[in-house]
Amino acid sequence: MQPDTHAGLPPTLVPGQPITALAPMQDVTDLAFMRVMAHYGAPDYFFTEFLRVHAQSRPEAHILRSIDENDTGRPVFAQLIGENVTYLARTIEVLLRHPIAGIDLNLGCPAPKVYKKNVGGGLLREPGRIDEILGALRAAVPGLFTVKMRIGFADTAHYDRILELVARHKVDLLSVHGRTVKEMYRSEVHYDAIAHAVTRVRCPVLANGEIASAPKAARVLATTGAAGVMIGRHAIRNPWIFRQCREQFAGQPVTRVTLADVRDYVERLFYATRTEGVPERAHVSKMKKYLNFVGQSVDPHGAFIIDMRRALTAAELFAVCDRHLLADGQKAFSPEPYPEVIARPNCEAAPSETFACDT
Numbered sequence: 001m002q003p004d005t006h007a008g009l010p011p012t013l014v015p016g017q018p019i020t021a022l023a024p025m026q027d028v029t030d031l032a033f034m035r036v037m038a039h040y041g042a043p044d045y046f047f048t049e050f051l052r053v054h055a056q057s058r059p060e061a062h063i064l065r066s067i068d069e070n071d072t073g074r075p076v077f078a079q080l081i082g083e084n085v086t087y088l089a090r091t092i093e094v095l096l097r098h099p100i101a102g103i104d105l106n107l108g109c110p111a112p113k114v115y116k117k118n119v120g121g122g123l124l125r126e127p128g129r130i131d132e133i134l135g136a137l138r139a140a141v142p143g144l145f146t147v148k149m150r151i152g153f154a155d156t157a158h159y160d161r162i163l164e165l166v167a168r169h170k171v172d173l174l175s176v177h178g179r180t181v182k183e184m185y186r187s188e189v190h191y192d193a194i195a196h197a198v199t200r201v202r203c204p205v206l207a208n209g210e211i212a213s214a215p216k217a218a219r220v221l222a223t224t225g226a227a228g229v230m231i232g233r234h235a236i237r238n239p240w241i242f243r244q245c246r247e248q249f250a251g252q253p254v255t256r257v258t259l260a261d262v263r264d265y266v267e268r269l270f271y272a273t274r275t276e277g278v279p280e281r282a283h284v285s286k287m288k289k290y291l292n293f294v295g296q297s298v299d300p301h302g303a304f305i306i307d308m309r310r311a312l313t314a315a316e317l318f319a320v321c322d323r324h325l326l327a328d329g330q331k332a333f334s335p336e337p338y339p340e341v342i343a344r345p346n347c348e349a350a351p352s353e354t355f356a357c358d359t
């Protein structure tokens with residue numbers, strides 16, 4: 001079943017183009033980060049990091065801020081992670097009083113701490129529970145109800161059944177990260193499985209996973225038939241990526257980013273994400289999480305990453321940036337990561353890192 005149009009969804013920035021979305025990322029996609037993305041070229045849609053839903057949960061204040069105070073002009077979907085339909089419905093009731101574009105359900109988080117509680121990716125083992133949850137959420141959400149999923153837990157045995165449930169419960173938009181939970185971030189992305197979803201559900205599908213550049217976005221759209229792309233870590237690395245996608249989709253030349261442009265991005269990100277009361281050293285540590293990704297495109301040997309990891313103060317960090325980004329400022333920032341340069345942590349589930357899902 002192919003989607004007819006994006007009818008019913010918020011309009012894209014360029015009418016008729018494929019949808020672009022910033023993937024939800026815990027401890028990353030807060031209001032400050034969304035604002036920085038919007039500065040360099042907003043995605044069509046934002047998704048909040050997941051709101052944990054359990055017996056005592058209340059929507060986290062900083063996530064609500066990313067909805068209530070969002071001045072990017074782009075719609076924000078609120079993502080939930082949980083499995084108890086009563087608590088989920090209670091949370092939705094609260095969220096409906098905020099200016100959300102819709103409610104998104106997380107069926108993909110691969111962190112063991114999460115899936116062991118049978119939420120996120122853990123639910124992919126139990127299509128019966130997904131049936132119940134999708135039914136309850138569809139009834140509780142008068143507007144747009146969206147799902148973000150991986151293609152299975154250990155394998156794709158339940159994939160077709162879950163896609164059938166997505167169609168039956170009239171989900172409005174489905175984002176598919178083309179890996180199983182057990183594949184974490186290690187395997188190739190199974191774009192063929194995303195193409196399969198496109199043929200099985202009624203709603204538009206967003207392809208997700210390793211969409212590293214605008215040309216890659218166009219290739220993935222062509223091979224999957226998806227209605228759009230959802231981009232996570234590669235938007236941390238390259239916040240121009242959504243603008244570049246729009247240029248690529250329109251057949252226009254794609255913006256070339258220089259190392260000097262990246263220096264500007266680092267500074268903007270530093271000041272935007274700084275929180276009052278947080279010591280300088282802690283903020284420098286937080287910056288290193290983003291710069292791990294940025295550094296993948298600065299030089300082919302990861303020298304920027306090695307140097308920035310040693311910085312302890314803001315002055316040291318900016319000195320490293322000046323050395324690596326301004327010495328030859330007109331040099332191109334590589335549109336794709338250099339293959340030898342690995343970001344660590346490179347994903348949400350790295351143990352003992354602040355990026356870990358800790359529900």
Ligand SMILES: Cc1cc2nc3c(=O)[nH]c(=O)nc-3n(C[C@H](O)[C@H](O)[C@H](O)COP(=O)(O)O)c2cc1C
Pocket residue numbers: 023024025026027028048049050079106108109148177208209210211230231232233234346347348355
């Ligand atoms: C730091 C980090 C945090 C994440 N947090 C969430 C989350 O809160 N909800 C979610 O559905 N996915 C989360 N993800 C997964 C991303 O949304 C996305 O599916 C994944 O990174 C693959 O896309 P990419 O290759 O474009 O990064 C997170 C990923 C990272 C790297």
